[in-house]
Amino acid sequence: MTPAGLVHWDDVEPLSLRRGPMQLDRIDLGEAAGTKRVGVARLRIDPGGRSSPVHVELDEEEIFYVLGGSGLLWQDGKTHEIGPRDCIVHRVGWETHTLVAGPNGLDVLAFGERTNATASYLPRAGVVRMGVTVEVKNEPHPWEREAAAGQLELSDPSPRPSTIVNVDDVDGEYGGRAKLLGQAARSERTGLNWISLGAGEEGAPAHCHSAEEEIFVVLDGAGTLKLMPSPQQARHGVNEEDAPVRAGHVVSRPPATGIAHAFRAGEEGITFLAYGTREPNDICYYPRSNKIFFRGLGLIARLEDLDYFDGEPA
Numbered sequence: 001m002t003p004a005g006l007v008h009w010d011d012v013e014p015l016s017l018r019r020g021p022m023q024l025d026r027i028d029l030g031e032a033a034g035t036k037r038v039g040v041a042r043l044r045i046d047p048g049g050r051s052s053p054v055h056v057e058l059d060e061e062e063i064f065y066v067l068g069g070s071g072l073l074w075q076d077g078k079t080h081e082i083g084p085r086d087c088i089v090h091r092v093g094w095e096t097h098t099l100v101a102g103p104n105g106l107d108v109l110a111f112g113e114r115t116n117a118t119a120s121y122l123p124r125a126g127v128v129r130m131g132v133t134v135e136v137k138n139e140p141h142p143w144e145r146e147a148a149a150g151q152l153e154l155s156d157p158s159p160r161p162s163t164i165v166n167v168d169d170v171d172g173e174y175g176g177r178a179k180l181l182g183q184a185a186r187s188e189r190t191g192l193n194w195i196s197l198g199a200g201e202e203g204a205p206a207h208c209h210s211a212e213e214e215i216f217v218v219l220d221g222a223g224t225l226k227l228m229p230s231p232q233q234a235r236h237g238v239n240e241e242d243a244p245v246r247a248g249h250v251v252s253r254p255p256a257t258g259i260a261h262a263f264r265a266g267e268e269g270i271t272f273l274a275y276g277t278r279e280p281n282d283i284c285y286y287p288r289s290n291k292i293f294f295r296g297l298g299l300i301a302r303l304e305d306l307d308y309f310d311g312e313p314a
Helices: 029-034 143-146 229-235
Strands: 004-009 015-018 022-028 038-045 060-073 078-082 084-092 097-113 120-122 125-129 134-135 164-166 178-180 190-197 216-228 241-246 249-253 260-277 284-285 289-296 299-302
Touching: 004 029, 004 241, 015 143, 022 029, 022 143, 029 038, 029 249, 038 060, 038 216, 038 241, 038 260, 060 190, 078 289, 097 190, 134 249, 241 249
Parallel strands: none
Antiparallel strands: 004 249, 015 022, 022 038, 038 097, 060 078, 060 084, 060 097, 084 164, 120 125, 125 134, 178 190, 190 260, 216 241, 216 249, 216 260, 284 289, 289 299
């Protein structure tokens, strides 16, 4: 039986998105894995096709990771070459952007937040209220409008900005086995880490978050995902689970589950991406050491006498 929050990308049905210059299959891995406030999609872009209309997010930070192929990042009228193991950060309200696949296509993971727009929809009036009033029209579709805007002018590639980094160019921690790609590419609200573990090694100690949601995508190798319930959950019959994972598996770990998680590499090692939000009020609990990390304060404390709330006051 597969634990909740675990899915393989080969088992998720792709959605064909082909309108004008936008030519791709989109595989919503986050939805399939049960993510809540963040998401990840695999975009397989046809040769010469684009990933989306030119756009800028107004309340969502995006991080892209290139799995394969090559192409261009179009950004504010300039182009920049991109290829395997590149990490690209699109910050809120900054550059307009889209991706253009090269002659062999482009295969990328797109991580992002699921923000709630401060808006009200008035269906009878046909408007959306967002401070200002926006008229709602059923057609044409925004992608059709993008196609009608004509071909996107592609200039000769320019030197890459600091919001693009490659795994091989980022200094790693723990002997190069952990690389903070998002931070290196100037992300502000979210992060993306590249983790590589040798045979039998375990990554971060088993832990769970109170406010931060995490997504993991296995890139290479194989190993085990360990899920550890809290003591009160164990008293109610929730057992530990060990689930095998391999390249292509996506793991969703929503906040406030009380179930800690950890990864252990198999005989061939394992490499995965870890994506998450930067929640200043997040508290991280490590059940094996009985420690709590107040992340917004940078403080770690050990709980000497922990009394779990179990539905009734202690």
